[in-house]
Amino acid sequence: MKRRDYDAVIVGGGHNGLVNAAYLARAGLDVLVLERRPVLGGAAVTEEVYPGFQYCVCSYVVSLLRPEIIQDLELARHGLEILPLESTFTPLPNGDYLVRWADHDQTRRELYRHSPRDAEAYDEFGKLMLQLAMAVKPILGMAPPDPGSMRPGNLAKMARLGRHFRDLGSEKLAALVKLMTMSSADYLDEWFETEGLKATMAASGIIGTFLGPRSPGTAYVLLHHYMGEIDGAFRAWGFARGGTGAVSEAIASAARSLGAEIRTEASVERILNEGGRAVGVALESGEEIRARLVVSGLDPKRTFLGLLEPDELPSEFVDSIRHFRIRGSSGKVNLALAELPDFTALPGVGPHLRGAMSISPSVEYLERAYDDAKYGEFSRRPYMDIILPSMIDPSMAPPGKHVMSIFVQYAPYALNGGWDDERREAFGDTVIDTLCQYAPNVRDAIIHRQVVTPADMEETFGLTEGNIFHGELSLHQLFFLRPAPAWANYRTPLANLYQCGSGTHPGGGVCGAPGRLAAQQILKEHRP
């Protein structure tokens, strides 16, 4: 076989690696993607774990997949269909419930039932969040400047950023500073009084972090939730037909059609370094693949501490990567069900089963769940974000049967005594016990159960410590600090090595932005 050099080899066929590959191929680069597993998508996969039932094994919603990516890569033509996920249903321990519906009047009426004040505050809160999201969004679309650099391009970017914040006006700037410094629970306390509402909203500030709703800094993550609202008409939040794996499949198909080559079951062992330059990769099989540049879609720890030796990188850099917070805090339970869950609070089949179901009755509930995790145990009563993919896309399960995706927090990676089969099943039992407090019929409806612990996420999907965002989305790890100071522009201390995963700006979620922004940076420096 004749060996040839590629322009770029991309390590990891997750959605960001695939987006990156597609953009590079689109620009005319000769691109190869290497994926360790037999399936593409990384954590964005759909797998038939049990015959006839399609599981979104890890990630389960499409959060903020950038419209420009969908358009640039013609993902609709490659099979991507994002279906709306419109409501959030929170059953409450007192037998009542709270739903936020897609329709404004309907939501207002529902909130009014719990608190007339909250029903009104909800609109104004939404307006402020939208204004702030609009203020922050241009930043997310920009490759971050390095505040320490005096290069003219950087200074211009910093100046633009400064002007941007000045133009916000004092009222919005104050709100933004509050969001940056307060806990989500404290911030929400300033607006609302209904526990179930506050907790369900606060939950979006703790997903993927090892923090509780009362931990400072979590308020900012609330804002991420509203980013998608800017594209309201576009409905960026949703469930991909065929599950999250279908997103990866569509991107892979686009990448291939643009000329990218994709290999599965090709595990990269190390990055080849010749004189401080990345020149290719070595596979576990012993094969060496040479390329002008290497792009890693893996998390920063795996890239810099796993694929390179410490002496190949500056020691300060290695140090900051070592201190990069990547504590896994969540697990997944996927169920094949013989029938739909029947919630005691809102019995029967209804539209609430087509949206998210949130086990988040109160802020205290969430904080207690965090307390367990702080001391090395999984939550005895965890926060759960549940969807029924088969209610949105019936082809996910055999006719009349259903699949349920349960995101569970907290499940610490560093469990006391470590994770093993017994603890995994105990964790699964806790999740089912908790769910059955609200929908008792689930227990007998289970045909098959898959429990994914943070240890499994590391083992199977290569997510260090099982962190779903390739590094916690907390303030000290965002923007020009993601993943390390001075290296937030997708470049690395090793020449011709780039990074494009969720561990880079703007971070996790199936949004594809890191993959695209990294490609833009690469193309600036390496025109074909």
Add this chain to the structure above:
Amino acid sequence: MLRGTPFHPRTAALCQAHNWRRWAGCIVAGSYELLHDREYFAIRTAAALIDVSPLYKYHVTGPDAELFLNRLIPRDVARCAVHQVLYTPWCDQAGKIIDDGTLSRLDTDAFRLTAAEPNLRWLQDVAAGLDVTIGDITEALAALALQGPASREILKRISDVPLDDLGFFRLTHARVAGIPATISRTGYTGDLGYELWVEAAQAVALWDGLVEAGAAYGLIPAGILALDVARIEAGLPLLDVDYIPANKALIEERKSSPFELDLGWTVKLDKGPFVGRQALAAENERGPEWQFQGLEIEWDSIERLYAEAGLPPGLPATAWRTSVPVYSGGEQVGYATSGCWSPILKQYIALAHLRSAWAAPGTRLEMEVTVEHRRKRAEARVVKKPFYDPPRKRAVETAP
């Protein structure tokens, strides 16, 4: 599901058009008949029943009720007599309008405020520290407008109080068809008319009583489409259509002050402190940037534009609620937010936000009209509102 109003059992049965519209989370009839024309003319020539229950309603009581309301609204509540009603906007700290409605003084320490949007949270916040109770009675209280020249005669037949001397923007308590009700001489049509306020449970009985008493006078139910034409003729602004509430506006430019909405007459700067006074005093000094005026679109101009396309003049069949650019020469100097063909004036009219320099009555402007897929400009003239203002609206004796 959206809720029906307390009159829904009756209105649903009558709504031949099945033309339901959303209003404040309720469904109400757009029109009952297939065309709304007859419903409009009932308002102007006989009498019409209009279900206005979706209005938000707040009951304000307590020793500090007057103090609180004087803090809330720019009008002077101290000068509002018992059984008097005030139309009023209310503003945020920057003097931009949050909402508008009527304030009824039921007693010395008891008021009722109507609003287009939920305002409980704002009212409670403004009432901080005051001895006042604010109750949301939106769903508990049904509201029915009886509007039109025959409305007084109809109401007199089934009320136990004299109505001939009930003045414009005054109220009285009465039994109507045996049902305890508050009658206020108010409405959104600019005509002689009343609004009846009753417990929700009594709504259907009140409806039946009025329908029976009104049959001989040509009373029919009228929907929102007919009401919209009447309120444009009366020059009355509509929230979310003619202005965006300040607490919902995403950008500053979308907000309006009372001066900018031609409601400067409601602002009593010398009455004492109220929310937005400082900003409004400053605006009063420098004069508003915008004004809210009437536009009459010239018939000849419309006729000419359509003739150029080989068509007879086209006119809107219902009132429109979109933003339409208004020009002076080549420059856009404003935008119209509501407009309709006035069936009684036989005139194409619109309500428009105009930069002050172009807002004086008599100013000749142009309004955009689309004729056969092409944007044209029709000649228009700034006029004072209301377009239609019959003397019977305010008269205290029955019109002959």
